[in-house]
Amino acid sequence: xxxxxxxxxxxxxxxxxxxxxxxxxxxxxxxxxxxxxxxxxxxxxxxxxxxxxxxxxxxxxxxxxxxxxxxxxxxxxxxxxxxxxxxxxxxxxxxxxxxxxxxxxxxxxxxxxxxxxxxxxxxxxxxxxxxxxxxxxxxxxxxxxxxxxxxxxxxxxxxxxxxxxxxxxxxxxxxxxxxxxxxxxxxxxxxxxxxxxxxxxxx
Amino acid sequence: xxxxxxxxxxxxxxxxxxxxxxxxxxxxxxxxxxxxxxxxxxxxxxxxxxxxxxxxxxxxxxxxxxxxxxxxxxxxxxxxxxxxxxxxxxxxxxxxxxxxxxxxxxxxxxxxxxxxxxxxxxxxxxxxxxxxxxxxxxxxxxxx
Numbered sequence: 001x002x003x004x005x006x007x008x009x010x011x012x013x014x015x016x017x018x019x020x021x022x023x024x025x026x027x028x029x030x031x032x033x034x035x036x037x038x039x040x041x042x043x044x045x046x047x048x049x050x051x052x053x054x055x056x057x058x059x060x061x062x063x064x065x066x067x068x069x070x071x072x073x074x075x076x077x078x079x080x081x082x083x084x085x086x087x088x089x090x091x092x093x094x095x096x097x098x099x100x101x102x103x104x105x106x107x108x109x110x111x112x113x114x115x116x117x118x119x120x121x122x123x124x125x126x127x128x129x130x131x132x133x134x135x136x137x138x139x140x141x142x143x144x145x146x147x148x149x150x151x152x153x154x155x156x157x158x159x160x161x162x163x164x165x166x167x168x169x170x171x172x173x174x175x176x177x178x179x180x181x182x183x184x185x186x187x188x189x190x191x192x193x194x195x196x197x198x199x200x201x202x203x
Numbered sequence: 204x205x206x207x208x209x210x211x212x213x214x215x216x217x218x219x220x221x222x223x224x225x226x227x228x229x230x231x232x233x234x235x236x237x238x239x240x241x242x243x244x245x246x247x248x249x250x251x252x253x254x255x256x257x258x259x260x261x262x263x264x265x266x267x268x269x270x271x272x273x274x275x276x277x278x279x280x281x282x283x284x285x286x287x288x289x290x291x292x293x294x295x296x297x298x299x300x301x302x303x304x305x306x307x308x309x310x311x312x313x314x315x316x317x318x319x320x321x322x323x324x325x326x327x328x329x330x331x332x333x334x335x336x337x338x339x340x341x342x343x344x345x346x347x
Contacts, residue, residue, distance in 0.1 A: 003344045007267055014261055015254075018223050025224055090298060172226040187232040194242060 027171040030180040037105040041071050041079040047199050049078070050180040052085035052168045055097035060177040061121045063189045064114065074200060082110075084164045085176050093130050098161050100134045103151035104143060112141035204334035208263060211276055211325055215260025221306040222253035233301030237290050255279065266339020273329050280322035287315045 030050050049067065053060040064082075071078050084102070086094035097117065104113035116137040117124075124130040138148055151157050168178070172185070179186045179195075186195045197203070222230045231249035234240065240248060259279060262272035283302070290297055291311055300314040309317070328335040336342050 003267070003340070006340060006344075007262075010261065010265065010267065011258065014257065018220065018254075018257065022224055027226075172229065174225065174229050175232055178228075185226050185228050187226075187228040188235055190235050190242075191228065191231065 029183045030167075030171060036081050037108065038082040038101075038110050039080065040111060042076050043079055045077050045079040047074075047078050047196075048081075048182055050081045050083060052083045052164075052173055052176060052178045054085055054087045054091055054094045054176040055101060055117060056091035056094045056121065056125050057087065057176045058121065059189050061118045063177040063179075063192055064118050066189065066192070070196065070200070073203075077200070082114075083168065084161045085168045085173060085178065086161065086165065087176060091125070093125060093127075095161070096131065097124075097134070099152055099157055100138065100148075102157045102160055103148050104138065104141070106151060106157075107143050107147060109138075109141050109143050113137055113143070116140060204328065204331055205266070205337040205339065207324060208266065208269070208273070208328055208335045208339070211273075211321060211328065212260045212263030212265075214321060215256040215276060215279065216264065217260075217306070218303050219253045219255070219257030219260055221303045223257060227253075230301070236295065236297055236301070237286055238293075238295060239286060239289065266336055266341050269336050269339055269341050270329065270332060273325055273332075273335070277322060277325040277329065280318050280325060283318045284315060284322060287311050287318065291315065 051060075051063065051067070053064065055061075067078075067080055071080060082101075084098045086098045088094050101110060101113060101117070104110045117134070120133070120137075124133045127133065135145070135148075139145065171180075173187075175187060177187075177189065177192070179192055181192075181195050181199075184195070186192055227249045230253060231245060234245045234249055255275075256279060259272055259275040262268060263276050287300055297311050299308040300311045302309060302314055336345075
């Protein structure tokens, strides 16, 4: 065997092995649940976005605000659904902010709380304990505080968050914000803007 | 020396595979954070660079065309030092270098030291090529 033949063989085998493993591990795509409380827009819209967010991630906050503006411009053409992906190793308040959001969703107040929580992210992210701030926001949006308290300590709210994070990991998500725009994976706000331009050239 | 060669190649195999096996969009996000390339080149780099790492790493480990594969490894280390260095000088807010996908998180300040040291080791290997080629495909073919 000559050296170049071995090299060619090595290249072919390596590409085959890596591609084979990649295809075997490839995620199947994200499902959209039209009954979801954490959704906004037209469920029959031509552009459906599932976003995996960490509420303490600055880029996620920017992305959520950006999509809200986009939705206001194209209410019939866009459907947005939020899923939890708290990066607890990077952000101390990732889990508690997700829990408040999930508990708000159970009272039909997800977006109302989100409208307060996201613009103030830079402030509460600095706190050692942001719960008093979240409680004040919950009162402001008219949440039932007894139900909130029970929800925060319930296993079911934790389970929803953990299940969604596991689902995200199985889809290959490693960072936030990660979006699935009509099932195409898009990571980060720069790619989000570029991908949306394809559907809405006028912005 | 040959252990060092396998170690250097191993770094690139792990680094390349960690990106190849996941969606390329994750590495694209890492590249975008360095704010260095135009959009089209960012996508191309996200798709090609991990394969370059994987191939160069595999050739270094196998000791196939060792001089050239080590030179390739040196160039890759040089690129990484340059890219991370400019990000640090510009004060870009990077939480992790993104070098090993989701498998290992290393801070940019740490990785620039690691990459510079690895570049130095690669240069040493190139200077002592006969020892580095021990247990390599090259040495097997040389004996034929």
